Amino acid sequence: MRLVVLGLSLSSAWGNGHATTFRALLKAFAARGHDILFLERDVPWYRDHRDCLTPDYCTLAFYDDLPDLRKSWGVAIAGADAVIVGSYVPEGVEVARFVQATATGTTAFYDIDTPVTLAKLSRGDFEYISAEVIPGYDVYLSFTGGPTLDVLEGRYGAPAARALYCSVDPALYRPTGAEKRWDLSYLGTYSDDRQPTLDRLLLAPARARPDLRFVVAGPQYPASIDWPDNVERIEHLPPAEHAHFYSASRYTLNVTRADMIAAGWSPSVRLFEAGACATAIVSDRWSGLETLLTPGTEIVLADGTADVLAALARDDAAAIGAAAQARILAQHTAAHRAAELEGYLDEAAAVGRRSSVLAGE
Incomplete structure (x- = not known):
């Protein structure tokens, strides 16, 4: 099929998790024989940090604003078999109205931030989607599964809400054989609501175990944070270095917003990427996680500092990482997600088509 995707970014993974998600999914979708055009709003903060300008699995193009989108890409959107608009696309509500009025094929919203979206809607924040445009999408693809799908259909009128979790490209995320450099790592952009968990599950253990090595990689952390001496800081880690980073970690930490x-049922891409590298994962706890990885054997759950310290004292990190890798390669690769998306x-x-036939009758 001819697919047009309007997403936050494909060209730059700086400060967002959308780019790596789209790259893995669309590469696998193209491998199924489909033709893809990705349209990205040209904004300075991604323009200055682009690390993917010539993907070999899709056409990547930029537009300046809504008038430019209408003028330059209206014909492509009208002629596509399917058009997907992603969360956090600038002026997303107006983009939705344009796409729904222009597209003749299937329209979909791909929400990579579903719980954040619902929280925004509940307080009248329509930054990139509104309750008004949700029923106009034929399908609502959600990073969150479980009961949230019922909310999207029942409260907001989505004709079909379907879980489309993030995934991993195993060609890019696999063990590199790197020597273990850190006992516990964390890869993620700074977030106000994640920081208390990071303090509890990484910084406090680091202070309690000065003999162990820790690392936090990611941008936008404020200068006011008091980093223990045994916590290394990496300001930005390009995706090409992620597999080596995970492979060099005895454990890696997953922290959820x-x-x-x-909401539950909201796996972060780091779960799949770290697991594909056979790195043991320590995670905070949320409903639905047990449907993805089995606690105790494929992942370690931690509520507080003591749980992390207990995990670091275990000698079976390699076995936990190997079990996670086997599960993820069997169920959570980009190829699995591309097949789900196609379906x-x-x-x-x-x-x-059925609705058109009935209307004709």
């Missing part, structure tokens, strides 16, 4: 913990889009198209 508060909205996603409340959801085909399902929505079939519903649309």
Whole structure:
């Protein structure tokens, strides 16, 4: 099929998790024989940090603003078999109205931030989507599964809400054989609501075990944070170095945003990427995690500092990492997600055809 995707970014992974998600998914989707055009708003903060300008699995193009999108890409959007708009796309509500009025194929919203989206909607914040445009999408693809899908359909009128979790490209995320450099690592952009958990599950253990080595990689951490001496800081880690980073970690930490913990069924991409590298994961706790990785054997759950210290004292990190890797390669690769996406889009198209027939009758 001809697919057009309007997403936050494909060209730059700086300060966002969208780019790596789109790269893995669309590469696998193209491998299934589909033609893809990715349209990205040209903004300075990503323009200055681009690390993917010529993907070999899709056409990447930029637009300046809504008038430019209409003028330059209206024909492509109208002629596509399916058009996907992603969360956090600038002026997303207006983009939605344009796409829904222009596209003749299936339209979908891909929410990589579903719990954040619902929290925004509940307080009247329509930064990139509004309740008004949700029913206009044929399918709502959600990073969050479980009961949230019922909320999207029942409260907001989504015709079809489907879970499309993040995934991993195993060609890029695999063990590199790196020597273990850190006992516990964390890779993620600074977030106000994640920081207390990072303090409890990494910084406090680092202070309690000055003999061990820790690292936090990611941008935007304030200068006011008091980093223990045994916590290394990496300001930005390009995706090409992620596999080596995980492979050099005995354990890596997964920290979930508060909205996603409340919703449950919201796996972070780092779960799949770290697991594919056979790195043992220590994670905070949320509903639905046990459906993805089995606690105790494929992942370690931690509520507080003592749980992390107990994990660091274990000698079976390699076995936990290997078990996680086997599970993820069997169920959570980009190829699995691409097949799911194809199925959801085909399902929505079939519903649309049936509706057209009934309307004609």
